[in-house]
Amino acid sequence: MLNLIVRRAGISVPLLLIVSALTFVLGSLVPGDAARAILGVSGSPEQYAALRDELHLDEPVWDQYRRWLTGAVRGDLGDSVFSGEPVVQALNARLPATLSLVAGTTLVCALVGVAFGTVSAVRGGWIARSLDVLSVAGLALPSFWLALVLVSIFSVWLGLLPATGYVHAGESVSGWLRALVLPVVALALAGITQVARQTRDAMLDVLGQDFIRTMEANGFSRRSIVLKHALRNAAAPILTVLGVILVGALSGTVFVENVFVLPGLGGLAVQATQQHDLPVIAGIAVYFTLITIAVNLLVDLAYGWLNPKVRTA
Amino acid sequence: MVRIVRRTTRGLRLGNLVIVLAAAALAAGACSGDPGESSGDTLTIGLVQQPLSLDPAKTNTGASQLIALAYDTLIVKNPDGSLSPGIATDWSYVGSGNTRFELTIREGVTFADGTPLDAEAVAKSITYFKGANGPPAATLAAVKTAKALSATKVRLDLSAPNPVLPQLLSQDYLAGAVINPKATENPAQLGADTFGAGPYLLDKGATVIGDHFTLVPNPKYWNPPAVKWDKIVFRVIANPSALLGAMQTGQVDVAQGDASTADKAEAAGLKVLTSPAGWNGLFLMDRSGEVCPALGDQSVRQALNHAIDRRAIARALLGKYGGPTVQPQSEGWDNYDPALESRYPYDPEKAKELLASSGHKGGVSISVVVTQGPDAQLVQAVGAYLSKVGVELDVTTAPTFNDFVSKLTSKKFCAFTTPWGGQPAFIQAGALFLPGGVGNPFGVIDEQVADLVRRAAAAPAEESGELYRRMQARIVDLAWFVPVVRTDTLYYVGDGVTGVETTGAEQIPYPLNFRPS
8 A cells, every 4th residue: 555655656756747847838838928918908019028028938938947847846836927926825725615626526426426326226217217317417517507507596596505705614614515515516417427327337237246146145135235235346436437527626616616706726727827827827737736646546545445455466 | 344334334424424514504594604795894896807916016907996995096086087185185297398297295194014104105106116017117108207305295207298197196097006115125025915005905814816805904094084894805706697696695795797797787686887988999000001901091991980880789789888989089088079979970882982992992801809708799790891891800819818919019910909998198199099009019100190199298288188189080080990889887886885986087986985885
């Protein structure tokens, strides 16, 4: 297990280098520049040139990257071109909203998806058929559209939940949960159907195996067989899907944070890209990469926890 | 086996716990603190544009209300366009020609950290603005020096006449925001904090830069009765539907609206305020025909102005929140002349005649750069009319605003489209009519226009109006623009606030006037 963690940590270093370098190159290819974002339609050509010089925009992108990397290895991801705020401080202020959203989405996908998929596998019939229909609907409905509909119904019409905003759990746990309900539902719908289908297929596969029949012959209750044995054996592919969903939810936050006005990394990524704030864009790429590495590590550890053979491999 | 069962059971219990917690959160209903919740002591203002920075010298209009609250300005502009004392109690040009300007600074004022705000601090602040390479620096380009003559007197000496310094030093143009000289010694800190002498200051702990900004009263403010709120929160909500939802549910008290959501806002019971904001249309840059040869011909440019049905376009795109216009200026500003509105009636036949007489009947192509969204729709509508008279628009849509500005200054495009706010004729002339301005990248000069601007700039206010109107008539006749619509500024106001006022002269409501109702 320790080997696995060390291996993952080792892989993360070159991965971070590649991702950050690509981010700098791709970010610099976005049309426009930060000096234009600051000056807008005002300013003379001389002023524009002076501002470009002040912001080091005339330097080749590799020089900009090298300067950023020198700080990054010491934990300093630079400062925002516009606000001058340290990037680490800006990202840490927004990390809780994004992590809450992503973790909440994954949790809801896991609980609802596994429950739905299990029932569908065991009962079959209309539940199984409705899962097929919902799967298509879940994939077809864009999360930002669903978000607007949810706000109209639950916030504006019924007044049950806040339309926008985020509350830190430290300030109010109930406020934090209430702020997350609609964004999580909007983001989780597609994931729930994916997990449910994966669970159903895996469960059907496991329930058809010999050891299940043996257990039934030995008088184990159906409930015990399904929940304690079949589900555990079917868990590996479900975990894989959950890992994919969690990483996918990171990109989904871009839209959902916009609609629900959550102070997260997704919204910041859009702002920074539009404004050409390269240090912030690179910082977000580093954070997203680290989260992805951590998720993959957790999934691998979970495989080991579920299956001792993997643990000792 | 036993261990496995225990773990599975624990997992299920954890799941149950989460479901119970979520249900409890839902059931908590209105009794818990909602995000962005607004109370009688808290004012929440929605911003549709993210403030680029909190540094008054390097930010955009998205930050202007926030800056106005944290930094008292030298002069205050009122909704009717008149000017009132701010940090400066008195001001005037010295001598003739509008090249020397003096201000008297209010005594006994300190910055939020207790540093005295005197003439020396004001001079340093203006000098910082001039050298900071941000948008206000362009408006202060003619300021040679800013000097403290005494503890309460500041003098600005200019290299060229500038008749609008009092407006530039008001909240409209940010340059009048007085910055603590201790902060300008290390300008990097200005972007994410406030260092002013205004009624409020930033609560950094309750702020996420780019998302929401929380202001709390400045205990050292020189005029305590002006402080009406215990807390003012600015929330950035760029999505119009999300903003409307936040206003409908009371999370936001005041915000700028737009034509796409105005009817819904009105139906939801919000107060919808409107004022004439500016104008939009085709800004023809290639006035000498370097890239688009036909545009060098005045008859062709006039033909474009005759070829479009402005009334129909305004009705379709803006409804009741705008109208047609043929001149590049908004109602109420010094060069606006209502008599010019009849200059280019919709007359496609005349447009065809003008094109034919200039030898450009058919085959005229104009490259236009535009941003995504409503401006692109406007260009599409204009293009449909122009194609009927044989003129084609070759439209390039820029993905971001800064790319749009890069393209329009590249001298590769002949025209652009963007909403342009009403502004003093002197500033507008510098930006759009004279060489060096962003709207005139090809540097075309019309001696008559240049002469009128020169004379108006040095003239006393009572004489400049006539000169600016003559300039406007010449501009409209030259047809350097194809103005199409005049646009309104919209503001939505919830129940808990009064004192919000938007006018043609002061489109962004001055937040110091907002009071609990």
